[in-house]
Amino acid sequence: MSEMKKIKNLKEFSTSADRFEGANLLCPGCAHSIIVREVLNATNDDLVLAASTGCLEVCTAVYPYTSWDASWIHIGFENGSTAVAGAETMYKALKTKGRLKQPDRTPKFVAFGGDGASYDIGFQWISGCMERNHDMMYVVLDNEVYANTGGQRSSSTPIGSSATTTPAGSISYGEKINKKDMMGIMGAHHIPYAAQVAPNKWKDMVKKIQKGFATEGAVFINAVSPCTTEWKFDPKDTMHIADLATDTLVFPLYEIIDGRQYNITYRPKNVVPVEEYLAAQGRFKHLFKDQYKYLIKEWQERVDENWAYLQRREEAKV
Amino acid sequence: MENKGWDEFEIGAMLRTFDGSVDNIAGTKQEDRSYSENSSYRASVADWRLIKPVFNKDYCIDCQFCWVYCPDVSIVSRDKKMVGIDMDHCKGCGVCVEVCPTNPKSLLMFGEHADEETEIAQWPSKDEEK
Amino acid sequence: MAFDKMKLRDIEVWDGNFAAAQALRQCQVDVVSAYPITPSTAIVEGYAKFKSDNFVEGEFIMVESEHAAMSGCIGAAAAGGRVATATSSQGLALMSETLYQASGMRLPIVLNLVNRALASPLNVNGDHSDMYMVRDSGWIQFDAFNPQEAYDLNFIAFKVSEDHDIRLPAIVNQDGFMTSHTAQGVATMDDDTAFGFVGTYKPMNDMLDFEHPVTHGVQTEEDWHFEHKARQHNDLMTKAGPKIDEVFADFKKLTGRKYSQVETYDMEDADVAVFCLGTSVETAREVAKEMRTRGIKAGVVGLRVIRPFPFAQVQATLKDVKAVAVLDRSSPNGAAGAMFNEVTTAMYSAENSPLISGYIYGLGGRDLTKVHLVDLYNELDTNVKAGKVTTPLQQFIGVRGPKLAYL
Numbered sequence: 001m002s003e004m005k006k007i008k009n010l011k012e013f014s015t016s017a018d019r020f021e022g023a024n025l026l027c028p029g030c031a032h033s034i035i036v037r038e039v040l041n042a043t044n045d046d047l048v049l050a051a052s053t054g055c056l057e058v059c060t061a062v063y064p065y066t067s068w069d070a071s072w073i074h075i076g077f078e079n080g081s082t083a084v085a086g087a088e089t090m091y092k093a094l095k096t097k098g099r100l101k102q103p104d105r106t107p108k109f110v111a112f113g114g115d116g117a118s119y120d121i122g123f124q125w126i127s128g129c130m131e132r133n134h135d136m137m138y139v140v141l142d143n144e145v146y147a148n149t150g151g152q153r154s155s156s157t158p159i160g161s162s163a164t165t166t167p168a169g170s171i172s173y174g175e176k177i178n179k180k181d182m183m184g185i186m187g188a189h190h191i192p193y194a195a196q197v198a199p200n201k202w203k204d205m206v207k208k209i210q211k212g213f214a215t216e217g218a219v220f221i222n223a224v225s226p227c228t229t230e231w232k233f234d235p236k237d238t239m240h241i242a243d244l245a246t247d248t249l250v251f252p253l254y255e256i257i258d259g260r261q262y263n264i265t266y267r268p269k270n271v272v273p274v275e276e277y278l279a280a281q282g283r284f285k286h287l288f289k290d291q292y293k294y295l296i297k298e299w300q301e302r303v304d305e306n307w308a309y310l311q312r313r314e315e316a317k318v
Numbered sequence: 319m320e321n322k323g324w325d326e327f328e329i330g331a332m333l334r335t336f337d338g339s340v341d342n343i344a345g346t347k348q349e350d351r352s353y354s355e356n357s358s359y360r361a362s363v364a365d366w367r368l369i370k371p372v373f374n375k376d377y378c379i380d381c382q383f384c385w386v387y388c389p390d391v392s393i394v395s396r397d398k399k400m401v402g403i404d405m406d407h408c409k410g411c412g413v414c415v416e417v418c419p420t421n422p423k424s425l426l427m428f429g430e431h432a433d434e435e436t437e438i439a440q441w442p443s444k445d446e447e448k
Numbered sequence: 449m450a451f452d453k454m455k456l457r458d459i460e461v462w463d464g465n466f467a468a469a470q471a472l473r474q475c476q477v478d479v480v481s482a483y484p485i486t487p488s489t490a491i492v493e494g495y496a497k498f499k500s501d502n503f504v505e506g507e508f509i510m511v512e513s514e515h516a517a518m519s520g521c522i523g524a525a526a527a528g529g530r531v532a533t534a535t536s537s538q539g540l541a542l543m544s545e546t547l548y549q550a551s552g553m554r555l556p557i558v559l560n561l562v563n564r565a566l567a568s569p570l571n572v573n574g575d576h577s578d579m580y581m582v583r584d585s586g587w588i589q590f591d592a593f594n595p596q597e598a599y600d601l602n603f604i605a606f607k608v609s610e611d612h613d614i615r616l617p618a619i620v621n622q623d624g625f626m627t628s629h630t631a632q633g634v635a636t637m638d639d640d641t642a643f644g645f646v647g648t649y650k651p652m653n654d655m656l657d658f659e660h661p662v663t664h665g666v667q668t669e670e671d672w673h674f675e676h677k678a679r680q681h682n683d684l685m686t687k688a689g690p691k692i693d694e695v696f697a698d699f700k701k702l703t704g705r706k707y708s709q710v711e712t713y714d715m716e717d718a719d720v721a722v723f724c725l726g727t728s729v730e731t732a733r734e735v736a737k738e739m740r741t742r743g744i745k746a747g748v749v750g751l752r753v754i755r756p757f758p759f760a761q762v763q764a765t766l767k768d769v770k771a772v773a774v775l776d777r778s779s780p781n782g783a784a785g786a787m788f789n790e791v792t793t794a795m796y797s798a799e800n801s802p803l804i805s806g807y808i809y810g811l812g813g814r815d816l817t818k819v820h821l822v823d824l825y826n827e828l829d830t831n832v833k834a835g836k837v838t839t840p841l842q843q844f845i846g847v848r849g850p851k852l853a854y855l
Contacts, residue, residue: 010381010382010383010385010386011380011381011382011398012398013382013386014382014385014386014395014398015395015397015398016344017343017344017345017346017347017348018348018391019343019344020391021357021358021359021391021407022358022359022363022390022391022392022404022406022407022408023358023359023360023361023362023363023390023406023407024358024390025363026389026390028366028389028390028409028410028411028412029389029409029411029412029413030389031389032389033389033390033391034386034387034388034389037386037391038386043344044344044345045344046344046658048527048655048656050523057667058667060358061333061663061665061666061667062666062667062668062669063331063333063666063667063668063672063676064319064327064333064355064356064672065319065333065356065357065358065361066333066335066356066357066358066663066666067357067358067359068335068661068663069335069336069343069351069357069661070343070661071655071656071657071658071661071662071663071664072655072661072662072663072664073522073523073526073655073663073664073665074664074665074666075519075522075523075546075549075665076519076545076546076549078515078519079515079516079519079546082511082516082519082520082523083519083520083522083523083526083665084523085509085520085523086479086481086509086519086520086521086522086523086524086525086526086527087523087524087526087527087655087656088523089479089481089507089509089520089523089524090478090479090507090523090524090525090527090528090529090531090656091527091656092507093478093479093505093506093507093524093529094478094527094528094529094656096505096507097478097505097506099529099648099649100656101651101654101656101657101658101659102657102658102659105658107656107658124512124513124516125512125513125515125516125519127512128511128512128513128516131512132509132511199387200387202386202387228411234412235411235412235413236411236412236413236415236416236427237416238387238389238411238413239387239413239416239417240416321671321672322675323675324674324675324676324678324679324682325679325682327675327676327679328653329554329615329679329680329683330552330553330554330555330615330653330664331552331553331665331666331668331672331676332553332554332653332662332663332664332666333662333663333666334660334661334662334663335661335662335663336660336661339659339660340659340660340661341659343661356663
């Protein structure tokens with residue numbers, strides 16, 4: 001195991017030499033790249049990266065340009081996880097066989113995918129990688145929508161969100177089905193480490209990513225990624241929306257150790273009403289019409305209930 | 319990169335980030351790296367911008383919020399100090415201005431064609447309400 | 449931990465699956481990423497067992513689908529080592545998306561494809577529907593007619609595929625059950641000789657070379673895509689064929705066993721010929737000999753290399769033949785048979801073209817009997833005498849019910 005990079009504070013973190021480059025094609029204000037930077041800058045070890053088809057992939061490797069300073073692979077929409085698992089398996093084989101070119105390195109294997117690639121089309125591939133416990137990290141850039149194809153609902157899209165395939169209209173409030181509990185499902189794989197993170201809580205994120213890198217075996221990370229284009233807010237407000245996501249507890253930050261031990265890692269001093277989170281985004285605008293206002297109340301109840309559940313799980317240590 | 323013919327590039331549409339061999343990229347700052355013509359570091363998205371951030375170092379406390387939250391690796395920090403903005407890679411999203419905690423802010427957005435020196439000379443003063 | 453070598457008899461009695469598994473062991477494949485499907489399963493089971501018994505040093509991952517199997521192979525190959533897997537039929541269909549990705553990224557991977565029919569209706573037996581389905585996927589495709597060839601062609605496939613001038617994945621086909629589960633004598637190489645033939649894997653553009661980071665699997669749009677596809681096609685059309693010939697020659701030098709892109713049997717003076725693939729070649733060879741005792745100069749052509757299609761060799765082989773039957777073991781579903789089309793296209797521009805007729809046979813593992821082939825040779829003889837094709841261009845043979853013939 002390599003020595004963990006020392007990151008006491010933001011000043012120290014800012015001495016990192018990024019291994020992800022600008023002039024990529026992501027939207028101005030996209031949270032994906034903020035998350036990617038925080039993940040990559042959490043280590044100085046060599047990296048072997050993969051991405052499933054999606055915003056991050058189509059915006060960072062459009063020939064003849066690459067925005068990646070470490071080896072990177074994309075195969076298809078569903079198999080970024082398995083791409084990196086294959087590379088990790090080859091690393092193990094070549095290590096055993098004494099054929100690594102730089103045997104002293106301690107590379108980290110990381111795959112990125114959007115919620116479409118992770119909650120939906122690539123779900124089985126991720127499940128396989130986690131079950132086989134490859135020494136890898138899978139990071140979901142969870143923007144709760146198929147953003148790359150223009151805003152269709154995914155199984156991560158929350159109730160009441162207007163997506164292009166579940167549009168709000170005169171007789172519809174948009175998405176009717178609640179977001180899939182991917183963290184719970186990954187926890188049920190009894191992988192050594194799973195965590196939910198948010199880019200605005202950089203320290204919490206870096207700590208978890210470092211914990212993930214130090215873990216031998218499969219690591220799952222779900223990162224909330226506010227999407228200026230599909231959530232419909234001004235690009236400058238990305239971090240403000242992320243703050244609302246964590247401080248309303250819509251995206252609680254926690255980790256699951258070995259599928260059993262839940263640890264809540266962030267308890268907002270002042271919990272913000274969910275209504276403020278919803279009001280800040282165009283995708284929920286219709287909920288503020290009289291006929292749908294009851295949904296805002298239901299939203300708050302769901303978030304409260306989930307927070308209570310997480311606390312019970314944490315306390316019960318089971 | 320110029321549009322090459324079918325026989326003029328490496329097979330498999332494979333791209334190399336760097337020219338030649340590199341060692342310890344995580345310990346090498348951008349200015350010291352041998353980026354190939356295929357790295358997007360050597361490309362520019364400056365023409366995406368309608369508005370641009372202007373940095374006034376008089377008020378900066380080097381907190382590095384702008385560095386960590388910049389989606390485009392465009393805040394240049396060296397030795398824990400905010401040095402400036404990489405205007406080839408900045409898309410003008412304005413996140414850096416929003417996360418800047420100083421009063422007045424050390425970063426503000428202006429029209430793309432605004433003159434930096436003029437704007438710094440007219441920088442707003444401390445907002446007493448905050 | 450060093451692995452143990454296995455002592456083999458000069459001739460072992462192996463079925464096609466075990467022969468392929470032994471070849472994977474002797475090539476010391478670094479990573480096998482696989483998912484079971486009849487009739488190919490025994491190949492990867494073989495590798496797994498060799499690994500458990502310390503006869504191979506490498507990693508075996510049993511993944512959760514064929515799509516993931518090839519995805520794992522692609523990741524492993526891009527990382528930089530020797531990679532193989534096996535599948536059949538529906539498994540290949542599920543994996544097919546990734547076949548194009550593997551070849552487009554120019555990654556050497558060897559896929560043992562144990563040919564089996566495609567549903568629906570579901571069927572586990574051998575035909576060539578799966579082989580045909582991926583013929584445009586940019587993979588080199590070899591065809592083994594028996595277990596010996598399934599063994600030999602694996603070594604040849606690795607050597608061609610991994611060559612730095614080629615870097616294209618390769619499929620080794622064998623007929624489901626008829627080859628994969630039929631034990632025959634297989635002349636072996638000892639472990640050192642066998643490994644010596646393929647040699648240690650030489651990485652290229654490998655992700656695990658941290659001094660040279662690479663980006664694999666980029667996006668190209670209308671400004672670049674055409675050039676990359678053209679490059680891949682060019683390398684298949686101009687580089688793969690000569691390399692295959694070179695490796696065939698090296699293999700003959702080592703083992704005495706001779707392979708050609710187009711295999712010919714009794715073709716020197718043949719008036720009529722059957723052109724086919726897989727185990728049918730051996731059946732046709734027997735019948736051709738019998739036909740010669742009846743005064744018909746019959747021969748057989750077996751296609752050893754399906755991709756790149758050996759256009760010129762097919763032309764040279766058939767130019768002096770008077771009538772040829774091209775056999776397709778796959779339902780063309782609304783067209784002439786695929787192999788019929790390819791052979792006809794080649795001969796259309798040849799100096800001389802024989803009379804060409806097509807036959808659809810053996811779907812879902814239906815036997816091709818000697819009686820069928822005797823009838824077929826007689827039809828060809830009739831065509832020769834008439835100076836024209838006297839039958840429809842496409843006839844079904846061996847199917848119950850009223851005669852099916854088209855075109």
